Amino acid sequence: MKKGIILGLIAVVIVLFFSYDLQSLLTLDGLKNGLSDFEVWRSESPLLVAFGFLTVYVLVTALSLPGAAVMTLAAGALFGVLWGTVIVSFASSMGATLAFLASRYFLQETIQTKFGDRLKAINEGIEKEGAFYLFTLRLVPVFPFFLINLLMGLTPIKAATFYWVSQIGMLAGTIVYVNAGTQLAQIDSLSGILSPALLFSFVLLGIFPLIAKKIIAIFQAKRVYEKWTKPSTFDRNLIVIGAGAGGLVSSYIAAAVKAKVTLIEAHKMGGDCLNYGCVPSKALIKSAKLAKKMQNAENYGLRNVQPEFSFKKVMQRIHNVIAEVEPHDSVERYTGLGVEVLQGYAKLIDPWTVEVALNDGGTQRLTSRSIVIAAGASPFIPPLPGIEASGYVTSDTLWDEFAKRDEIPKRLVVLGGGPIGCELSQSFARLGSEVIQIERGERIMAREDQEVSELAKASLERDGVRVLTAHSALRCEQESGAKFIVVEHQGVEQRIEYDDLLCAVGRVARLTGYGLETLGIETNRTVITNEYLETLYPNIYAAGDVAGPFQFTHTAAHQAWYAAVNALFGQFKKFKADYSVIPWATFVDPEVARVGFNEQEAKEQGIAYEVTKYGIDDLDRAIAESAAHGFVKVLTVPGKDKILGVTLVGEHAGDLLAEFVFAMRHGLGLNKILGTIHTYPTWAEANKYAAGEWKKAHAPEAALRFLEKYHTWRRGS
Template sequence: MSRKPHLKNGILQADLCVIGAGSGGLSVAAGAAQMGAAVVLIEKHLMGGDCLNTGCVPSKALLAAAHAAQAQRSGGRFGVAPVEPRVDFTQVMAHVHGVIGAIAPHDSVARFEGLGCTIIQAPARFTGPGEVEAGGQRIAARRFIIATGSRAALPPIPGLAATPHLTNETLFGLRELPRHLAVIGGGPIGLEMAQAFRRLGSQVTVLERATILPKDEPEAVAVLRAALAAEGVRIIAGAAITRVDPGRITLADGMVEPSHILVAAGRQAVVDGLGLDAAGIAFTPQGITVDAALRTTNPRAFAIGDCAGGPQFTHIAGAHAGVVIRRALFGLPAKMDYRALPWVTYTDPELAHAGLTEAQAPGCKTLLQPFSGNDRAQAEGVSEGLIKLVLSPKGLILGATIIGPGAGEMISLWGLAIQQRMKIGAIAGVTFPYPTLAEIGRRAAGAWFTPTLYGAKTRFFVGLTQRFLP
């Protein structure tokens, strides 16, 4: 049973005060309360934060609907007559919000009050290094956890701010399918939504000022770009947008005339209105300044998740929560290790990555294996896709990229291998079930040993042993 926060001289006293009820904040609050800490949890908007309400959950629900539509178009290769799906966009959005509703009780006020947390639904503001005010209540705590997340960034394009546009916060409130969706930004969010709306029936144009997915391996990005183009997603890389007006996006060398505009050009940490200066907490436009243990410049305060200025993924916020619980509740040494950081772009095919890319590891060795050599991939009509491994000269696994069906499900094995500093022989020695797509990893690993295993020295040794073995 957790201890309850209590009032003393009108001030609510707690062990932990968590600001923000998104993925990271909820993880800290739930863990701390169940371990016996007195926890105050403050959320100014919706429990569950961006991930549940306007991010991961609704976007993946929309992608599932889009996948179902595309399946009707793509049966021809299996002898199943393809048909153009009849999309009821109202029902698609009902599915999206139904999924949110099904998950919401897990993140609800009722559940967290049941765990022993005191919930305050109001904006929070530091009034000093050890005190926060929210909803007219002053809160003093031994430790503060800032988990306020991020919001869509608005690029400084002339006319954009004054032109009606969508972000992830408003996209899932659409009631009609866009005739022509222009997506500003060729990152994971932009490409996922571009493919989803194209499959649901919209014309889609992606405008990227540089190159799409610049942090991923170029071989994998090329596969994805070809797949999107084959479905009719128009991608304009190096797009110089000079102005945005209702119904018109002017480029340096052309024009796009969309019915709707989705801005997916990066995200910015939410730190405004928190009174960080009053708490002695340093921050920049990229987020709150933290050390490797996620402690801010105020030794009583930590920042986790998107607002901490690092990688912006829900699973990273969860990992941050684990570090902070060890530090804030038990005083144990703990810090973040990003060596095996995984990320997934949930397009079709999925693009998953963990660890270093080839560009980040000078002097590395690489192994590349196409899905065309995988029996399960052939059975399922997967003609494109690959795995790329980045290794040290001695075979230490440094990074992995997979593009293909279920890539996000397969990448965790490689994250574990990187985190545990395994060599490629460890994977080459694993027996994978047959036939599975995951076998492509073992096949790639085996290629590391091909030059030695089938080289002249091995042939000489085998010939020699065969002369003497009974």
């Protein structure tokens, strides 16, 4: 209501302005014709005329009316260069700020709500460097100032920042126009003020902040590097620390473009994913899943069978799988690709020098123009009293520890309700362990929507996992050779006996041991980087788990591309790491896979969305395989088929997600998925049917009613 009244008043003022032909007064001819009268008034009441002039100028600018340029000339003619500049400088800045505030008041909420996802990157850029960009625009009069006022009002830039930057940025142009106004009689047109030479000067002024920014960056780098002596020559173009996914991809890219690159790894090539994470866990999940199918063979018309197996052989198979994949990440392969591989512990000595304590003895020092830190992460061990004395395994150590045993852990406590904890809890329960999973939060898999968490919990419990949510682990105890963990729930303590304790409460970046402290590189759970993955030193980059914000193998590889390319070619062009479309999956049964926003994230961030859901219990292939459970849930922009996010629950969810990832990455909507032929009968049809559900909900009802009448007429009815 209030907005409507204000808009009405503004509309009335604008209508009156044009109705009474007031715009003719704000033309060059109108100014020349009325200048003598203005001079008379000014001589009689200089302060009143100055104040009135400032007020009118503010209104003209605030309402984005034509004539500000002419009024600037008038200021020079009436008040001279000094006072004309003072009056116009403040009047133009005040008027511009009022236009800015009006745009923000009337339009910002609507625009940000409707196009918030598209404007996210712009908003972040404005919050970070908005003053700089506004200053650049203000220096170049080629950009219409009234348009800048309105557009900046839609962004998050602060009003105070907008004002002072406008005041300073418009000063050069104001002086030029006011000075020209002192020679008003000689001016035939406004274009005459801005000659090509003067326009070129303004363009140079506009470019100057960019040059200044580059100079500032050089001086900042010089300040950062001032206590170090830069080598005159370098042994390498790139040194990469860590041979996990981030390090392998970084070094591969460097070798591919014929750079001289050294990859340093202290332990096993392939990092966590190959040796402790993705590969062994998925091998275990497969064995456990087969055991579950054997136990429920009657679902397929067969007789239920209780599987008999050697746990040692199950673990041996896992190590065989690792060994089979290992050549993909081996020293031999990367050496063949042109990468020098050194096995040892790397330490940064200065921003260009790395010292390697070689595993086979001795040390080696190398210099490099650029360095990529890809040291990965390790399991977090909660500081529970007694945990060290009672012993525990992690998602890293269990593969070697359990491989020594003939029997599967009888009573296994799993600390943590995240993806790792859930995957391992379900697998060991399916293989016969009595598993108790302890989660401090209210639900497991808390990053997913609540319905997904509940579905995952129900699935784990069907497989025999005792899931204890809202239980806080307090301490570990030993008594008469037995091990206990003490937990607290709703103020009541409980002792749980176990044979083995698996810590799966998360992973922390490896931040110590390789010289970050010596160089003063900032860390806060991860290595602090900018959008180009640069650390405090522009030639030192970080990628993968050590850099965050995601701890996925595929995001480590994704970041590695940016780190390597920026490290090798950043002097020509730098690329900002793009996290706009990041998929992930949790390989419980049924699988949970996701990309983009889910509902809880959209609500938290105030993003408007529609939900389309397709139940996989309706899918022919799922019915045929007795796996008709789960769903496809798609979030879209209200009224449009633009995909904001997808959550998939069901068999092969991780594989099915790829189609949605591709669509989101390339701006394709649900209509494109619906119009794509999917082989029948396949699991991938679930994606098409989900798109069909969206289409059905957005059917053009009016057109369909017309068509119904048309067909009735065609039948002659």
